[in-house]
Amino acid sequence: MWLSRLNVTIQAGALVLAVCMLAATAHAAGKVHVVKMLNKSTTDRKERMVFEPSILKVSVGDTVRFVSTDRGHKSASIKRMLPEGVKRWTSRIGKDFEMTFDKNGTYGYMCTPHYGMGMVGLILVGDYRVNFEEVAKKRQRGKAKKRFDQMFAEVRETEQKKPTDLVN
Template structure:
């Protein structure tokens, strides 16, 4: 009986350990950022650990989150609804590229780098983006140390 109780306690503790060390990062969807840039996320690049969550907040109206490219064969998460809060927990390391669907041609894109893993940077760099997002993606890729 003691062994069973000990096993149960260890099991319960082990399933809660990953959550104890995970963090939540907030990214705002904005019409204008403090630096004067328009139609942007509050951070262009978010660096997080595996199992961390990013929460996108619709601070300004008319924005959403739509993943364009993710690491490897990972299934691309569903895009969020416009004007709605959106959260995603990142369990796979690598770089994730996302955009605001209504403002993608205006350069409203962002990157999440999970676990300091940049092994899929070439795939991200060759992702299909449109308009001003092409130039912005090139600048973001250039700013990453890999």
């Protein structure tokens, strides 16, 4: 009697464990990365209105959470800075926003109200080179152009120095 009850307990325990492991596997499908939306850079106090990090490399299937650390910001994709067939996105000002990236490529985005102040960013997904040069050709203005040019240069430089850093 006592033994059979113990047996049931062990079986139930094994079942709970199996369910937990399954849930953990499902969750591991994609990583979640955080991009902060800030009034001031934490690494260079002279730089205002930034996404941090402004260049983010992720794997296909990963999610990026844009966190509204400071108020008044949003994340919106930029026309002709997305891989083919990817839908544009735009978040609500001052709200956290999550976006899952299911396609290889380079993605350019901005905080629409602060584009003129250079609040733009790049997300490199998997084999981001499929459209990198096209995205880099897109015409930009003012401070956004300056920051994008710096970012493209940084990506190219990293590619030359340590190509493995940019390959998933």
